[in-house]
Amino acid sequence: MGNSFERWGLRAVGIAGILTGLADFADPFLTTPSLSGLISSVGLAMIGGLLLFLASDAARTDEHRAELRRHLERQDAELEGIRALLVNESLDRLDKVPQLLKPNIALLGAAKAKSLVEELRDLVRRETFEWRDADAFRTFYLDTLKGLGPGVTLIATSRTETHYFWNGTQVASEMKAFIERGGTVRRAFFVDDDRRDAPDLIRILDNQASLGVQVFTVDSACLGGSRRLILADDARDFGWEVFTTDDGKIERALVTAESEKLAQFRQFLNRVRACPSLKPYGSTSGSF
Structure with a gap:
């Protein structure tokens, strides 16, 4: 909000400077001003133009920053989605661990393996x-x-x-x-x-x-x-x-x-x- 007011202030001052400078610059055709007055009028118009440029440039900079922020937020969301997919895929593979046990130990170790898998799931998902x-x-x-x-x-x-x-x-x-x-x-x-x-x-x-x-x-x-x-x-x-x-x-x-x-x-x-x-x-x- 503050930056917006500052930009509008710069624009207003710039426009006023240009108008004032142009009015003073046109005055020689109606009167006969001194050379120093003519130079001052041109300078005032140039300053007004510079202020308008600065205001426009600040607005463009803010727009670029906002777009960059939106881009980074989209990237963060995409990376989090990829991470979630990888975690789910890895956890799905954990379910197959008990199946890797040899038949002669499966009867004794399957329950323990399943318990370990559940503990690991909690560690990954619930931290x-x-x-x-x-x-x-x-x-x-x-x-x-x-x-x-x-x-x-x-x-x-x-x-x-x-x-x-x-x-x-x-x-x-x-x-x-x-x-x-x-x-x-x-x-x-x-x-x-x-x-x-x-x-x-x-x-x-x-x-x-x-x-x-x-x-x-x-x-x-x-x-x-x-x-x-x-x-x-x-x-x-x-x-x-x-x-x-x-x-x-x-x-x-x-x-x-x-x-x-x-x-x-x-x-x-x-x-x-x-x-x-x-x-x-x-x-x-x-x-x-």
Whole structure:
């Protein structure tokens, strides 16, 4: 809208300049002006013409930009369509995997192969998968830390029970290595206000801080008692949520790169950030 007004303004000024210049230029036939006045009239007409040219050129440039934008949008739509076709074709081929089993193992392995195919389908289509084996998830956790490079920031909520992964020697070692490579970990522990000075809690927080983790504590009362175990990267590329049994053991982990689920994770983490009870621990500075 602003560009349109500017172009019309240029046109108006240009037309006025040309008309004024032409009127002044024609005046010698009626009177006898000075040579300097005649030159000024010609100059004014030339400036008016230049302004008209600039206005027209700006309009053409905007039209070219709009056409280029439409062309790129059409290309994006076509590429997305091609991608969808390739994905569907690949998934259709997956259905044939159980048929590749030899007869002597088909009876035993067909169900497993079918299950794996379904899991792979979910991974491709929903950008989500689940770990229902705690040991397998621990290995995945370690591999993820090993694969992350400098500049990545992980934001996590945790409970203080010591049987969780963050307290394991292997995970602690990889976490420290990740931070030393230039990564960042911000971890908020759910802690009741009346336990902030408990010796066992301080040992846990000190241990995490010694790894280079930016440690925070928060009372879950401001979250309605919710203590969801979430880890997500700050760039919003991936995240996971861990679910536990009543006695605190890890039951399953939902890992995702799907935008809606990541938005739900961010919503909860933002609620944690908004808690008045959220406090940095020790030398931790900055925001969660």
